[in-house]
Amino acid sequence: MKSTISTPYFLVDETRLVQNLEILRQVADQAGCKILLAQKAFSMFSCYPLLRRYLAGSTASGLYEARLGKEYFGGETHVFSPAYKPEEFEELLTYADHFVFNSPRQLQKFGPKAKAAGKAVGLRVNPECSTQEGHAIYDPCAPGSRLGTTLANFDESLLPLLDGLHFHTLCEQNSDDLETTVAAFEEKFGKYLHGLKWINLGGGHHITRKDYDRERLMRIVKHLKDTYQVEVYLEPGEAVVLNAGFLVTSVLETLHNGMDIAILDTSAACHMPDVLEMPYRPPLQNSGESGEKAYTYRLGGPTCLAGDVIGDYSFDAPLNEGDRLVFEDMALYTMVKTNTFNGMPLPAIVWRDANGQEKLVKAFGYEDFKNRLS
Ligand SMILES: *Cc1c(COP(=O)(O)O)cnc(C)c1O
Numbered sequence: 001m002k003s004t005i006s007t008p009y010f011l012v013d014e015t016r017l018v019q020n021l022e023i024l025r026q027v028a029d030q031a032g033c034k035i036l037l038a039q040k041a042f043s044m045f046s047c048y049p050l051l052r053r054y055l056a057g058s059t060a061s062g063l064y065e066a067r068l069g070k071e072y073f074g075g076e077t078h079v080f081s082p083a084y085k086p087e088e089f090e091e092l093l094t095y096a097d098h099f100v101f102n103s104p105r106q107l108q109k110f111g112p113k114a115k116a117a118g119k120a121v122g123l124r125v126n127p128e129c130s131t132q133e134g135h136a137i138y139d140p141c142a143p144g145s146r147l148g149t150t151l152a153n154f155d156e157s158l159l160p161l162l163d164g165l166h167f168h169t170l171c172e173q174n175s176d177d178l179e180t181t182v183a184a185f186e187e188k189f190g191k192y193l194h195g196l197k198w199i200n201l202g203g204g205h206h207i208t209r210k211d212y213d214r215e216r217l218m219r220i221v222k223h224l225k226d227t228y229q230v231e232v233y234l235e236p237g238e239a240v241v242l243n244a245g246f247l248v249t250s251v252l253e254t255l256h257n258g259m260d261i262a263i264l265d266t267s268a269a270c271h272m273p274d275v276l277e278m279p280y281r282p283p284l285q286n287s288g289e290s291g292e293k294a295y296t297y298r299l300g301g302p303t304c305l306a307g308d309v310i311g312d313y314s315f316d317a318p319l320n321e322g323d324r325l326v327f328e329d330m331a332l333y334t335m336v337k338t339n340t341f342n343g344m345p346l347p348a349i350v351w352r353d354a355n356g357q358e359k360l361v362k363a364f365g366y367e368d369f370k371n372r373l374s
Helices: 014-031 045-052 063-073 086-095 104-116 156-161 175-193 214-228 366-370
Strands: 009-013 034-038 057-060 076-080 098-101 120-124 164-166 198-200 231-234 245-256 260-264 295-300 309-315 324-328 348-352 358-362
Touching (some): 014 034, 014 045, 014 214, 014 231, 014 348, 045 063, 045 348, 057 063, 076 086, 086 104, 098 104, 098 164, 104 120, 104 156, 120 198, 164 175, 214 231
Parallel strands (some): 009 348, 034 057, 076 098, 120 164, 164 198, 198 231, 260 295
Antiparallel strands (some): 009 245
16 A cells, blocks of 8 residues: 555545445345435545445435535435524525434424425434443433433324434444344334334444345345335445545654554544544554564554553564554544544545545645634
């Protein structure tokens, strides 16, 4: 991966992206469902025209993503927000065609306006079925969750306003957990789905992962279509760009303090915050676990934050200043989450086309740091 583009930069690979997109289109075609990009995970709008050739549209978490989806993605534009802002709603009506509300109160407040504007209206429900362990911040079914309407809070008098139901409860999960969740959903809300037009199964489906059971996903979709005569939507974020991106970085300095340490020109806190937030250890090309290869280093960023550490990795040879390191699976939840804490520059965004040509899509500078402040 030789390149003259200066680090750090995110590199998105067309060939890998298209591999994912072909899988998703095949699932959509075979199961007879619609798949949307959840822009929350990936908003690199320069490649939206490519994505649009495979996906039915995009989904947004609010005004800005809805606008980006409408202006650059095309197709259907869905939006969900835990609570819409009254002063933004009119504008939102110009971008989105499907509105999902979080609670009966939100539906009461905004649903009639959306219906009057000819929009499809849905309610996010909470099937109260936790299927994930470990990552509590990604579990919308946990006790006290603010996301989705529980059966106890469901208000049948609002059914005439509804075109569809929505749930989103998964995160990086396989279709067995979807099956469990759908069973809980049907038990609680199935009776309301009869007579509606669609069900949206949210995101968190790791459809493009090697071990993902797509046959089961397709069976679930067909079951819902047959039982309720509804259209089925999936809105994955991660699965669209899984393993399709990299973060290319350089070693700035090495030092020793009880162990070997390397300071990179990329920061966990600023450029891959999920490493600290989730937390997880990102895969790094040509490296091993701590102690696995001859030379182990703790890799950290150039900020003043003591905890700006990416992890401990081992290498066949000692690291040197200027060496390039390539972190993998860096398209999802990275570019959308970067920040300029400590005055850190933002990584550039680079596209590698199907012929292997790397093209600089965008570089950032001082103004991008300054313009967020005053
Ligand atoms: C985050 C989110 C998604 C996408 O989730 P992934 O884990 O990236 O697939 C889809 N729908 C909603 C409502 C979300 O909040």
